[in-house]
Amino acid sequence: MNNSEAEMWRINIENDADMVCSMYGSEFAESVFRRHSATCFNDLSPACYEEIFGDLELMINDD
Template identity: 65%
Template sequence: MTKDEKEMWRINIQNDADQVCRLYSAEAAHGVFQRYDATCFDDLCPSYYEEVFGDLELMINDN
């Protein structure tokens, strides 16, 4: 994964996590990361970027 790709994932995931925080709560957003043994983007395994992004998007779109 290139540096630019990782930065794109970071921006998208963090934007979605912020939106989940606004719609639901910080705990809801944190719960998504916890399912993948992470507390935030920085300690999230890159192989889970797509899954975390998808989970966050589902939460946003369900609202």
């Protein structure tokens, strides 16, 4: 994964985490990261980016 791809993932995941926080509270967004032994994007393994993004998207679109 090159730097621009990693930056794209960072932006999308952080934006979705912010949206989940505003919709449901920070505990919901934090729970998605905790399932992957992380507290924020910087703690995530790149192998988890797609799954984390999908989980956050599901929470946003479930409204």
